[in-house]
Amino acid sequence: MITTANSLDITSIRNDFPILNEIVNGKQLVYFDNAATTQKPRLVxxxxxxxxxxxxxxxxxxxxxxxxxxxxxxxxxxxxxxxxxxxxxxxxxxxxxxxxxxxxxxxxxxxxxxxxxxxxxxxxxxxxxxxxxxxxxxxxxxxxxxxxxxxxxxxxxxxxxxxxxxxxxxxxxxxxxxxxxxxxxxxxxxxxxxxxxxxxxxxxxxxxxxxxxxxxxxxxxxxxxxxxxxxxxxxxxxxxxxxxxxxxxxxxxxxxxxxxxxxxxxxxxxxxxxxxxxxxxxxxxxxxxxxxxxxxxxxNLGKENIAGHENDLLEYGTQALKEIEGLRIIGNAREKVSVISFVIDGIHHQDIGVLLDQQGIAVRTGHHCTQPLMQRFGITGTTRASFAVYNSIEEVDLLIKGLHKVKKMLG
Incomplete structure (x- = not known):
């Protein structure tokens, strides 16, 4: 993994992305679908x-x-x-x-x-x-x-x-x-x-x-x-x-x-x-x-700085998700970028995505256009949270809180 001292002002960076102010189902948007597409800064x-x-x-x-x-x-x-x-x-x-x-x-x-x-x-x-x-x-x-x-x-x-x-x-x-x-x-x-x-x-x-x-x-x-x-x-x-x-x-x-x-x-x-x-x-x-x-x-931000921040989110999120009973991370390579795919025992990935969306949290669910890979792991799909430079530790905490609500409702 790439690690570096994080010198980024995440609050300032978030202000560069207007869409992060969107309200989804009464909640401020938490966007964790960056592996599908990243949001665009104002200058773009x-x-x-x-x-x-x-x-x-x-x-x-x-x-x-x-x-x-x-x-x-x-x-x-x-x-x-x-x-x-x-x-x-x-x-x-x-x-x-x-x-x-x-x-x-x-x-x-x-x-x-x-x-x-x-x-x-x-x-x-x-x-x-x-x-x-x-x-x-x-x-x-x-x-x-x-x-x-x-x-x-x-x-x-x-x-x-x-x-x-x-x-x-x-x-x-x-x-x-x-x-x-x-x-x-x-x-x-x-x-x-x-x-x-x-x-x-x-x-x-x-x-x-x-x-x-x-x-x-x-x-x-x-x-x-x-x-x-x-x-x-x-x-x-x-x-x-x-x-x-x-x-x-x-x-x-x-x-x-x-x-x-x-x-x-x-x-x-x-x-x-x-x-x-x-x-x-x-x-x-x-x-x-x-x-x-x-x-x-x-x-301008520096790729090493971006990678360092994303790695912090990856490590924090990985550890927090592992503490959720019945949750299993799919893909534990020694060298990873800020993508976490997971399944929860007894709960369909699509149901997880729908209930997180109700809390304003955007994740990707399904086979992610990698059906043969899903078959290799004996599953039909995963829930995927993927992080970018504008994401924060506080948002990861909201994801964890949201998953506990999902488990309480469906687990």
Whole structure:
């Protein structure tokens, strides 16, 4: 776990997020659904409205003032994201609709062009459906073989089993950096090195990691990395795919249309250069522009400070939840981010979520788009509390109090 001295003024930070003043069922909102999406600070909201109010225009194709200003802001966000993940080149940062779109892009372009019948693709037991289904679709189409890294009862990958799977037939490995359902931090640098040793390429699903951990794609040496901005205090419907330039250059376009072309005739189309080859059509301009402000906000607070505060919440919440009779935490990895999934004997997770909502406490219930992982633990789903920088110890106490009320009513 990452620990650091907490120097953050949480009261001041909470004032940056207007939605935290919402009243839900007569109670002030306690928002513990951050693994699904984080709330947005005022400067991100202002950036969104500022674009539409002052320089709303399509980008890259206009020479008038608004178009040039919008294009500049759009490309500034690309450079900002390049810095955020330490990518070597800005053209290696492809704008997508989110991590799901990024994974599908790789599966449907790199996978279709370079993988063939009998090739093996490795994923893990803890993958989100977004990192399972695209590879299953590719295997059905191409005749590839999908293999799955098992986990132990604490929710950690069995690395010895992963090593046994690797061979000259292994052509692609796609694994999650941090589990959205368990909070487990996977040893992806080791995974990448071992996969590269047999000649395989590697995709990392960074949706959950990007708000908690420092991301350095050069240090990791991953071939592809996807993330979503709505989990980093940014807008929804916007993410990126990082890919090594030589791989992106070799991949065919994902979609056809405007912007991704250099020249079109009825006889032949010549495709554009990176990154535009993969960005067909009018993009999600406002959300891309606002993304820069979300990253600026995170950097201003300091990722280490954020991680330290979240770790304090994780440790405090874990200990408090363990003291509730009949409650069992699902996922006790040694390396975790601030996600706690749990079940309570005799009480359905959906009922827990409904009764907590009546007390103004927002949590996520269900299988969290990880049904195979839930099956591994012999359950249908969990209640998940996930913490962000604006959450407080006092809010965790309200969660504990709320769960005691749930047990009293249903236990």
């Amino acid at each position: 909201l202002d950036a969104l409205s500022g674009y539409y109010e002052h320089y709303n225009a399509n980008i890259h194709r206009g020479i008038h003032h608004l178009a040039e200003k919008a294009t500049g802001a759009f490309e500034e966000s690309r450079r900002r994201l390049q810095k955020f993940i330490n990518a070597p080149l800005s053209e290696e940062v492809i704008f997508t609709y989110g991590t799901t779109d990024s994974i599908n892009l790789v599966a449907q372009t790199y996978g279709r062009r370079f993988l063939k019948k009998g090739d093996e693709i490795i994923i893990s037991t803890m993958e989100h459906h977004s990192n399972i289904v695209p590879w299953q679709m590719l295997c059905e189409e191409k005749g590839c073989i999908l293999k799955v890294i098992p986990i132990n009862d604490d929710g950690e990958l069995l690395m010895d089993e992963f090593e046994k799977m690797l061979s000259e037939r292994t052509k692609f490995v796609s694994v999650v950096h941090v589990s959205n359902a368990l909070g487990t931090i996977n040893p992806i640098k080791e995974i990448i090195a071992k996969a590269h040793a047999v000649g395989a390429k590697v995709m990392i699903d960074g949706a959950q990691a990007s708000s908690h951990l420092a991301i350095d794609v050069q240090d990791l040496d991953c071939d592809f990395y996807g993330l979503s901005l709505h989990k980093i205090y940014g807008p929804t419907g916007m993410g990126i795919l990082f890919g090594k330039k030589e791989l992106l250059d070799a991949m065919p376009p994902y979609r056809g249309g405007g912007e991704m072309i250099k020249e079109v005739t009825f006889a032949k189309t010549t495709y554009n250069e990176l990154p535009y080859k993969f960005e067909a059509g009018t993009p999600n301009i406002a959300d891309v522009v606002a993304a820069k402000f979300a990253l600026d906000y995170v950097d």
